[in-house]
Amino acid sequence: MRAMRLVGTVALVVCWLSGLVTSAAQTISAPSKWAQPAAELAGQIADILGPGQAQLTVRNLSTIPPSEVPGIRKQVEQGLKAHGVLAGGPESANAIRVTLSENARERLWVAEIAEGNKTRVTMVHVEAGESATVRSASERVVLRKEKIDGLVSRTDARPRDLPILAAAEINGHFVVMFTDRIAVFSSAGAGWAESNAFAMSPKMSRDPRGVLIPAADGGSFAAYAPGTQCNGSYSLPLNGENQDSGWTVRCRASDDPWPIYQSADASSGPALKAFYNTARDFFTGVVTPNIGVDLPAFYAAGMIPRAAGGAAILFAGVDGKVQIVENGTMRAVAGVRDWGSDFAVVRSGCGAGTQVIASSSGEAVSDSLRAFAIPALEALPESNALPMDGTVTALWTAQDGKSAMAVVRNGAGGYEVDRVTATCN
Amino acid sequence: MLRRLAISLLVAGAALCAARTRPHYGGTLHVEIAGDPWERPSGVARRLVFDGLTQVDASGALSSALAVSWEQDNNFHRWQFRLRQGVRFNDGTALTSTAVAASLSASCGSHCPWDAVKAVGPLVIFTNDAAMPNLPALLASDQFLIALTATADGRTAPGAIGTGPFQVTGFNNGVLSLAANENCWSGRPFADAIEIRVRRPVRDQWLDLSLGRADVVDVPAEQLRQAQQQRLSVLVSPPITLLALEVNDAGPLSNVKVRGAIAAAIDRSALYNVIFQKQGEVSASLLTQKMSGYSFLFPTERDLNKAHELRGGLTTGTLTMSADGDGAMQLAAQRIALNLREAGFNVQMAPAGVQHADLSLRRFLVSGNNPAAALERIMWDAGQSSSVSEQSAADLYRREQSILESYRIVPLVDLPVGYASGASVRDLRLRADGSPDLAGASLGEVR
Secondary structure, three states: OHHHHHHHHHHHHHHHHHHHHHHHHHHHHHHHHHHHHHHHHHHHHHHHHOOEEEEEEEEEOOOOOHHHHHHHHHHHHHHHHHOOEEEEOOOOOEEEEEEEEEOOOOEEEEEEEEEOOEEEEEEEEEOOOOOOOOOOOOOOEEEEEEEEOOOOOOOOOOOOOOOEEEEEEEOOEEEEEEOOEEEEEEEEOOEEEEEEEEEOOOOOOOOOOOEEEEOOOOOEEEEEEOOEEEEEEEOOOOOOOOHHHHEEEEEEEOOOOEEEEOOOOHHHOOOEEEEEOOOOOOEEEEEEOOOOOOOOOEEEEEEEEOOOOOEEEEEEEOOOOEEEEEOOEEEEOEOOOOOOOOEEEEEOOOOOOEEEEEEEOOOOOOOEEEEEEOOOOEOEEOOOOEEOOOEEEEEEEOOOOOEEEEEEEOOOOOEEEEEEEEEEO | OHHHHHHHHHHHHHHHOOOOOOOOOOOEEEEEOOOOOOOOOOOOOHHHHOEOOEEEOOOOOEEEOOEEEEEEEOOOOEEEEEEOOOOEOOOOOEOOHHHHHHHHHHHHOOOOOOOEEEEEOOEEEEEOOOOOOOHHHHOOOHHHOEOOOEOOOOOEOOOOOOOOOEEEEEEEOOEEEEEEOOOOOOOOOOOOEEEEEOOOOHHHHHHHHHOOOOOEEEEOHHHHHHHHHOOOEEEEOOOOEEEEEEEOOOHHHOOHHHHHHHHHHOOHHHHHHHHOOOOOEEOOOOOOHHHHOOHHHOOOOOOHHHHHHHHOOOOOOEEEEEEOOOHHHHHHHHHHHHHHHHOOOEEEEOOOOOOOOOEEEEEEEOOOOOHHHHHHHHHHHOOOOOOOOOOOHHHHHHHHHHHHOOOOEEEEEEEOOEEEEOOOEEOOOEOOOOOEOHHHOEEOOOO
16 A cells, blocks of 8 residues: 555656646747747837837737746737837836737737727737647556558648548558548658559448558558459559659459458458448448358457467447357457447457457547457456547558557547557556 | 556446447437528528538538539639539439539529529539639538429429438428438438427427437527536537627618617627527627637727717617517517617517518628638628638738628627537537538447
């Protein structure tokens, strides 16, 4: 018990210290961030008012933290001073009221300059900033997520975020399936940028899904979307041509079954295929090759290797039940009340060696992922919940078999791809 | 000890979470509303049955709908929209550019934001003597949803036929019945059917919701607090409905000073605090603060002295006032009439259905994330059609200021839109126009 208290105290101190450091860092970095718009606004005010004295008030109607407002006020004061306008007290005949405001697209700093009965208005726009959060998890297995930067549908030519159905790293590129195309992303700085795209016309769905299977040769892939199948390959372009131009993707209308999971080793190829209901968002339950059991309609499936040899196949049914097929019989799995419709099987090497990463949300706005072991007929949680930055719309095993890939739709309707890795604690 | 505690916490955490599964197909959504499902703007049935050439997505951005692309020419005097291929109306008729042009012409008659619209192959082409910088955004509005006007054999189309996710199957005993459009271009909706019980008092709607007889019901802005106190699961939009007084500048109110006196005499705070129960925000600007970032520059305070000063000794006789819609709007109109009497105006409430009152209390939709387009749309809805090409906040502010200085439209309050849903309804969201996206909602699974 004493040990627990000690751990708790240390954690609190660490949190407090880290908060202090973050807060100090924000305070220190604030002046440079706001210097340019503050100077611009001060210049515009001085152009209207001319040299002299004026009472300055600053109010904040924006999401700028209150702690940064004094710094901004100071910078406006300095800017005014540089133009010969001194911030005076209430006795000044003129008044400047600066409002730090914002709209849906930008921050807006507005100055109302009152000279006698006359009030004039000027304003400058300020680029909106972003904040980042860092989270961690702990227990027997630790889940970590890494955002794959740049895998977005939006470009200058395409201003809208489209759902990402699947993605895979192939031959040094990221191949991403959107609802209207298969796009190839090339490395660009710290992230990825779309370098090539191939149109695709799957049957539209309100819950679109797809799978993308890298081939064993490491240079080609097969992609499946409702009513459509595509095959892509990469060959080195001729001398002098852009390296990104070596991709070819061909699509055709198809109702062929989709590979429903990758085996642990991508080189051995997918083990099981299932027919997808193109007018809905689930698999019909008809699989090939036949596994000797009549399956209900299901959303997701995965193979769990057993320590004693052989494998079990896990299904998340449309009826909400998670069942496992092993030795020719299908049984319900307990401990899955918090599971969503999607899961991915990963070989972490921790514990029994294989975990199932499943999504859930509870009452929270955002979903979370959690690792489970299924040694028999019960799912046992093996990690803390890893909070995601929105709703998990797709989850599958990465081609290395050791990590999962998740597509997350954030509150603003944008999509991102996260690589989720399970490591031993 | 630590390990046991951690494991029990993990299990407890897992047990507390409810699963977020994929949406399920099937079932009938039961919706109850106080108004008319086809009313403008944003009647619940309109966007279930019809689509526009463009649409505003949940983030407020303009996106493609029946048109897949559009481009302007000749400095915004000409636009061409390319139609999505393979789309059919609910009766099976193919969507063609001719059908689209006919629908658009019928929607605005001789008072359209374009001079001409014509069909050329898969293109719909708009031309105008004046520039139309915001036409794609304007075409996303409720007024320009595409309906079939004539069948393939040239006869007038029967009833409401669109390309949307649902089709009308009947209207009996105050219930509008809709069935899923299996071949909808934007994907088959999750629910098989929707039944909309219309003109149902809000109190009865809430009772039905609590008894499981309704899945989605109205929550008017002034009853949002009450709904939350009753622990209803409420979806609320940002303040997207502008309540404004339209002032007829003909006849007794042709003098701009008299109209200014009316604007100064209205007590917005009383409307906000008493009638609308502190929902939304008091406003003296056409665009919301969230949209423009400068709405605070327009003073909202009542100034009775200024009203008397502006009116001077001018007399206007008895003014008539009308109000759109429900009880709260009527109460708000009566309150405004009281304010105006204190400023020396004699105001009488016009009977329902009067078209040309001196003062009209109206609701305007202010949505999307393009302030210039939103401003143009308000002006369009107010019958003051003029294009808004200003883009910077400072230019838009000056434009809005010049519009408001004519006092033909007096903004009062920005109000949110609310709906409550039952426990079995999943993934219900509000569209940018505040209407519930029932096509994207599904009924919960059985576990």
